[in-house]
Amino acid sequence: MTANLELPVFTNNSEEELGGKWGMVIDQDICTGCQACVAACAMENNVPFVGEEDVAYGRGMHWIRVERLWEGLEGDYRDVKMTDYQPTMCQQCHNAPCEPVCPVYASVHSMSEDLNLQVYNRCVGTRYCANNCPYQVRTFNWRDYTDYREGNASHTINTANNDPSWSVLQNQLNPDVTVRRRGVMEKCTFCIQRIHKAEDKAKSEGREIEDGEFTTACAQACPANAITFGRLDDPETMVNKAAETSRGRHLLEEMGTLPRVTYLAGGA
Amino acid sequence: MSETITLLAIFEDMEPVSEGIDKLYELGLSDDEMNVISGIPVKNTILGRPSAITYVSRIGMFGALMGMALGIFLIYGIPYLYPLLVGGQAIFPVPQGIIITFEMTMLGLMGFSFIGMFVDSGFPSYTPKEYTPEISDGRIAVLFSCPGDDQKKFVDTLTKAGAISVVPTEARHL
Amino acid sequence: MASYAKPLARPHSEEEIEDPREHLMHDPLPRGKMNEMVMESMHETSWKFWVATGFLTVVVLVCIGYYWYYMIMNGLGVAGVNRPVFWGIFLVNVVFWIGISHAGTFISAILRVLKVESRRPFTRAAELMTTFGLVQAGLSVFMHMGRVWLTYWMFPIPNERMLWPDFHSPLMWDLMAITTYLLCSTMYLFLPLIPDLAMARDRTESGWLKPIYKILALGFRGTEGEWKNLTTAMNIFAFAIIPVMFSVHTIVSWDFAMASRPGWSSTVFGPYFVIGALHSGMAAVAIVLFLLRSTMKHYKYFIRPEHFDTIGMLMFMVSMAWAYFYFNDYIVPWYGGDVWDKLFQEWAEKGPMWYLWYIMLFCNIVVPWSILWNKKWRRTPWLLASAGLLINVGMWLERYIIIPAGLTINRMPFTWRIYTPGVEVWLTIGTFAFFLLLYMLASRVIPLIPVWEVQEGQEAHIIRKIGKAEISTLSDLE
Numbered sequence: 031m032t033a034n035l036e037l038p039v040f041t042n043n044s045e046e047e048l049g050g051k052w053g054m055v056i057d058q059d060i061c062t063g064c065q066a067c068v069a070a071c072a073m074e075n076n077v078p079f080v081g082e083e084d085v086a087y088g089r090g091m092h093w094i095r096v097e098r099l100w101e102g103l104e105g106d107y108r109d110v111k112m113t114d115y116q117p118t119m120c121q122q123c124h125n126a127p128c129e130p131v132c133p134v135y136a137s138v139h140s141m142s143e144d145l146n147l148q149v150y151n152r153c154v155g156t157r158y159c160a161n162n163c164p165y166q167v168r169t170f171n172w173r174d175y176t177d178y179r180e181g182n183a184s185h186t187i188n189t190a191n192n193d194p195s196w197s198v199l200q201n202q203l204n205p206d207v208t209v210r211r212r213g214v215m216e217k218c219t220f221c222i223q224r225i226h227k228a229e230d231k232a233k234s235e236g237r238e239i240e241d242g243e244f245t246t247a248c249a250q251a252c253p254a255n256a257i258t259f260g261r262l263d264d265p266e267t268m269v270n271k272a273a274e275t276s277r278g279r280h281l282l283e284e285m286g287t288l289p290r291v292t293y294l295a296g297g298a
Numbered sequence: 299m300s301e302t303i304t305l306l307a308i309f310e311d312m313e314p315v316s317e318g319i320d321k322l323y324e325l326g327l328s329d330d331e332m333n334v335i336s337g338i339p340v341k342n343t344i345l346g347r348p349s350a351i352t353y354v355s356r357i358g359m360f361g362a363l364m365g366m367a368l369g370i371f372l373i374y375g376i377p378y379l380y381p382l383l384v385g386g387q388a389i390f391p392v393p394q395g396i397i398i399t400f401e402m403t404m405l406g407l408m409g410f411s412f413i414g415m416f417v418d419s420g421f422p423s424y425t426p427k428e429y430t431p432e433i434s435d436g437r438i439a440v441l442f443s444c445p446g447d448d449q450k451k452f453v454d455t456l457t458k459a460g461a462i463s464v465v466p467t468e469a470r471h472l
Numbered sequence: 473m474a475s476y477a478k479p480l481a482r483p484h485s486e487e488e489i490e491d492p493r494e495h496l497m498h499d500p501l502p503r504g505k506m507n508e509m510v511m512e513s514m515h516e517t518s519w520k521f522w523v524a525t526g527f528l529t530v531v532v533l534v535c536i537g538y539y540w541y542y543m544i545m546n547g548l549g550v551a552g553v554n555r556p557v558f559w560g561i562f563l564v565n566v567v568f569w570i571g572i573s574h575a576g577t578f579i580s581a582i583l584r585v586l587k588v589e590s591r592r593p594f595t596r597a598a599e600l601m602t603t604f605g606l607v608q609a610g611l612s613v614f615m616h617m618g619r620v621w622l623t624y625w626m627f628p629i630p631n632e633r634m635l636w637p638d639f640h641s642p643l644m645w646d647l648m649a650i651t652t653y654l655l656c657s658t659m660y661l662f663l664p665l666i667p668d669l670a671m672a673r674d675r676t677e678s679g680w681l682k683p684i685y686k687i688l689a690l691g692f693r694g695t696e697g698e699w700k701n702l703t704t705a706m707n708i709f710a711f712a713i714i715p716v717m718f719s720v721h722t723i724v725s726w727d728f729a730m731a732s733r734p735g736w737s738s739t740v741f742g743p744y745f746v747i748g749a750l751h752s753g754m755a756a757v758a759i760v761l762f763l764l765r766s767t768m769k770h771y772k773y774f775i776r777p778e779h780f781d782t783i784g785m786l787m788f789m790v791s792m793a794w795a796y797f798y799f800n801d802y803i804v805p806w807y808g809g810d811v812w813d814k815l816f817q818e819w820a821e822k823g824p825m826w827y828l829w830y831i832m833l834f835c836n837i838v839v840p841w842s843i844l845w846n847k848k849w850r851r852t853p854w855l856l857a858s859a860g861l862l863i864n865v866g867m868w869l870e871r872y873i874i875i876p877a878g879l880t881i882n883r884m885p886f887t888w889r890i891y892t893p894g895v896e897v898w899l900t901i902g903t904f905a906f907f908l909l910l911y912m913l914a915s916r917v918i919p920l921i922p923v924w925e926v927q928e929g930q931e932a933h934i935i936r937k938i939g940k941a942e943i944s945t946l947s948d949l950e
Contacts, residue, residue: 088554088889097886118884125386127732130640132384133647134625139383152635154625155548155618156643157558161879162731166556166887170618172549212547213618282883285732288386312931337503337667338928339699341949350700358708372628372648376636384640397645397723404716405652408709412659415705416690419698423691431674433694434667436503436927441695472673472691 050124051144052220053262053290054249055272056117059297061256063115065096070251071119074221076203076210078175091169093218094119094248114295117257119248120167120218121281121289122146128159128168136215143225144290148217155213164285168217176209220259221246241267262290302443306467307456308432314460315438316345321455322442332442337433357414358407365406369399426469437462492944496776496926497589497933506926509770510668510919511675516769517916528909535902539895540615548618552893557879561896562616563727564871565903567745568752569609570650570724571867575753576602577657577717578786580664581710589946590782592929593774596668596922597764598757599661604910605756606654608903613650615899642726649723653716660709663702666692667924681917703950721749728874735805735816735878744797751794751836752867754787755860760911762857764920774921777851784850787863791840798836812883819881820873824890828869828877835866 071077071094080091097116102109126146129137136152137159139145148168160168203209206223210216228244241260249257260269272278277294309315315334322332329348334340342349373395381389416422433439444452453464492498501509543550553560579598583591614620626637626647637644670692673685692698725745728736738744761783765775805813820829839862849855876891914920932949935942 084549087892088556088887089549090555095886097884099886118886127385129383130385130387130638131642131730133637133641133643135382135384135635135638137384139385141383152625153619154622155620156616157553157618158641158643158727158731160555160558161733164732164883166882166884169555170558171547172553173547212549213620215618285883334696335694336699337671337694338924338931339703339950342696344949347696350696352697352700352704354701354704355708358705373639376628376639380634380636382638384638387640391640394639394645397719398639398648400719401645401648401652401716404712404719405655407712408656408659408716411705411708411712412663415663415701419692419701421690421692422687424686425691427691427693429693434503434671434674435507472670472686472689472693 050262050288050290052122052225053260053269053273053292054220054246055258055269055278055292055294057256057258057272058114058116058293058295059277060254061096061115061117061252062254063096063098064253066251066253067117067248067257068092068094068096070247071218073202074204074207074247075219076176076207077216078171078210080172080175084172089170089172091171091175091216093167093169093216095167116281116293117248118165118167118281119291120146120220121165121287121291122218122220124288124290125286127162127164127285127287131158131162132156133158143222145220145222146217147222148215148219150208150210150214150216153214155215157215159215164282164287165289168215171210171212171214171216174212176203176211301446303446303449303466304428304441304443304468305449305452305464306428306430307440307442307461307464308430309438309440309461312340312344312438315340315440318440318456318459318461319346321459322440322452325444325448325452325455327442327444331444332440334438334440335429335433336438337436340438353418354411354414357417358411361410361414362403362407364410365403366399368406369402370395372402373398424471426471428467428469429472430467441467492935492942494776495590495778495933495944496593496774497929498935498944499773500927500930501773503923503927506773506921506923507671507675509773510921510923511672513769513771514672514916514919521767521912525909525912528905528912531905532902532909535898536611536906539898539902543615543895543899544620548616550895552876552891552896554889554891556882556887556889557876557891559616559879560876560891561872561893561900562612563875564868565612565900566609566616567724567871567875568868569605569612569903569907570721571745571749571752572756572864573602573605573609573653573657573753574717574721574746574749575757576600576605577653577660577713578750578753579757580660581713581717584710585714588782589929589933590779592925593921594757594761594779595925596661596665596918597760597920599657600911600914600920601753601756601760602657603654603661604907604914606650606657607910608907609650610654611903611906612899613646642723642730645723646727649716649720653713653720656709656713656716660706660713663706663709664922664925665918666690666702667694668919668922670694671923672919684917718746721746733879733882734810734812735820735881736874738801738804738813740797740800740804744801747790747793747797748867748870750790751787752864754783754790755863755867758783758787758856758860759864762853762860764915765853768915768920771921774926777853780853780856781847781850784844784856787840787856787860788844788850791837791844791863795837815881816878820877823877823880825873825877828873832866832869832873835862836870839863839866 072092075093077091077093080089095118097118099113101111101113122145124144126139129139129146133156134152134154136149138147138149140147157170160170224244224246228239232239241264245259249259258269258272260267262270264270272294273292275294277297278292279295280289281293307318309318334345334347374390377389383389428441430439456464551560576598579591580595614623617623626644628637666689669685669689673689676682676685722742722745725741729738729741731737758780761775761779765771802817805817808814839859843849843855843859880890881888932947934945934947936945
């Protein structure tokens with residue numbers, strides 16, 4: 031869509047800060063649109079099942095979505111073709127527009143990891159951050175979707191089956207990730223729980239994290255290896271090498287958000 | 299020396315009141331010894347009285363400064379205590395500073411003026427006071443104290459000046 | 473060559489010669505009589521009043537009491553908001569009610585500063601609209617929050633977690649501004665009310681209202697010192713609350729202007745919203761005055777066609793200002809440039825909700841411009857109130873077009889979705905009912921006409937004869 035613009039950025043940040051720390055490269059030329067990344071992310075991060083009715087109304091809570099759009103609709107039907115699949119998740123913008131608008135500091139920028147943090151227990155649910163996100167990657171817990179406790183069938187289960195034995199679904203939850211209740215915003219965190227686990231392990235062993243030692247759930251699940259994750263400040267990492275090709279571009283670059291996800295497109 | 303008594307003279311309109319007050323000055327009363335109570339504010343120059351002193355504006359100005367201090371604390375003190383980076387914006391933002399400082403200054407100005415009015419007038423005060431309900435019905439009353447012996451002289455002078463009634467009053471609950 | 477005057481084509485008609493005594497300021501009654509009229513209209517209550525109050529109470533209890541509880545317990549999913557329309561009718565109501573509240577301050581502060589004498593009888597009725605409108609706005613703000621039980625986290629109070637709110641956010645400016653405006657507006661309502669409460673205290677012998685009046689009147693008598701303090705404070709408020717009034721709705725508009733949504737980050741939003749607030753507010757004042765005049769005893773003496781004339785002229789001017797600002801907001805994206813801003817405008821005009829756009833333009837421009845130019849029509853209370861009602865519908869739709877209809881589109885077309893309201897409808901009805909209920913209950917407790925201000929004005933107005941005409945003259949008694 032947009033060219034690689036290289037707009038000047040007038041900030042007080044240093045070159046390295048502008049470069050970023052944790053980043054991702056998504057190769058749209060090899061993405062097959064299989065949505066394994068969506069499923070893996072949902073399992074890893076306790077993303078709730080919302081149910082058919084609510085998803086149809088636009089309340090799906092997937093942190094990553096695979097966008098596909100159609101081009102050429104105004105012409106002959108034979109000219110209509112699909113765009114590249116575009117897996118979209120939180121771009122972890124350096125100048126995130128979702129951050130300054132939260133009234134309670136629930137959406138802040140981590141200076142050590144250069145990620146955008148969503149603090150679930152601080153969120154009061156004004157949803158200004160979601161309105162302000164130009165990529166529309168934030169989701170809101172419209173109901174208690176994950177209340178699998180005995181006797182407290184969640185909304186999804188309730189519509190299907192009032193049987194309290196569905197509380198075994200509790201066991202599917204990832205213990206490393208908070209379960210959010212109604213009224214709280216959430217979004218992709220670049221699997222920060224995995225980042226911290228790897229950092230803790232490396233620190234306890236007295237070494238740096240190696241490239242490829244861990245990766246995000248979506249990158250791990252992708253069968254085509256379309257998603258690469260790693261450190262952007264290290265020139266030797268896979269993700270940095272991938273980001274440097276001429277095919278690379280950012281989404282909505284003209285917004286000046288300085289996202290950390292590079293999309294490769296326009297090749298084969 | 300006879301004791302002083304308090305008299306309340308009630309007038310219908312502004313013209314007779316100014317005449318009556320003139321006569322009271324002639325009879326030797328000073329500014330402090332009389333008070334004009336009315337149902338609407340009457341300009342002091344119409345009555346020939348000195349301007350009443352009010353501290354409300356000074357209290358209000360002080361309040362504005364307090365408000366400004368609060369505003370500056372909110373917008374610059376908080377990030378100084380707990381700096382958090384949001385959206386690449388400056389930690390000590392200037393435009394937000396103008397907005398919050400303005401709002402808090404205005405709140406301080408108005409809030410302290412309001413309280414200043416209470417403090418300066420001695421509100422709320424539920425002690426007995428000299429008053430008559432005719433005042434809230436639009437009449438103007440002059441409350442003054444004079445030596446008891448001269449009561450008749452005062453009453454006659456004021457009645458000639460146009461007072462509807464001049465009677466001794468005592469403080470009562472409003 | 474000597475000049476000569478052409479004879480008139482027709483003689484002066486009766487209507488053209490205005491009798492100054494038609495004006496309230498030239499038709500003085502003894503203050504005692506006016507007090508009695510106001511007290512009587514306050515305390516003589518017909519059964520129809522109680523039926524209406526009872527009905528409104530039921531509506532409020534069901535719509536706000538039950539449905540809000542239901543929404544809190546079940547989450548915002550029962551409302552109509554989704555992605556990308558994260559803000560729906562609740563925010564429309566917030567902006568609408570804050571808009572209504574601006575008219576009160578306009579009349580009691582700006583008209584006082586500009587010494588517009590015809591404001592005298594209805595400043596308090598308008599100021600009550602401000603206070604009660606802000607209550608509804610505050611309720612709507614709380615309603616739209618996901619975790620409303622944690623609202624206190626938005627208040628900058630020292631706490632043991634040592635957490636503070638983020639003043640980078642326009643919502644915090646909103647909080648500061650609306651709190652300032654609500655507090656100052658209530659104080660400004662109370663200040664001129666003190667002498668009237670003293671009057672009510674003097675005229676109430678017994679009953680449960682007597683101690684209330686006694687306490688609230690603060691022991692006010694009307695001495696020189698008390699009046700000086702009171703009028704000084706009132707003057708400070710009148711001047712200071714005007715910039716606060718402008719800043720409040722500007723800050724509310726910045727909730728939208730600071731967002732990076734297409735069509736929202738428009739620099740004209742500040743003054744545009746202020747004028748929009750005045751537009752809907754003045755229209756609401758017309759409705760309220762019509763209702764007061766029709767339902768309250770003796771109010772036909774206080775609220776006369778001349779007051780509707782003033783309100784009507786103000787409505788007319790504000791509607792022209794609104795059209796000016798809206799045209800600004802329309803032509804800039806229409807002209808081209810940013811494809812997304814143009815999309816926003818075209819979506820409003822030709823999208824699935826195009827009919828709302830046309831209704832809005834009809835109500836906001838066609839209705840005032842076709843009715844309010846005519847002096848006779850302006851002086852007709854029911855006509856002005858009907859125009860006011862239509863204008864309010866149009867202004868509510870204007871905010872609907874900006875917020876839910878505008879949020880439908882964004883820069884990621886994959887996420888576009890239409891908004892369908894859920895329980896917001898009930899909660900909106902509840903806020904309207906609550907506003908009316910508060911107003912009706914207030915009319916039983918506080919005198920809605922500032923009688924002392926009316927008398928003050930009447931003292932200052934005289935009729936003097938200049939030549940053959942009787943001319944109304946205003947003296948500067950302040």
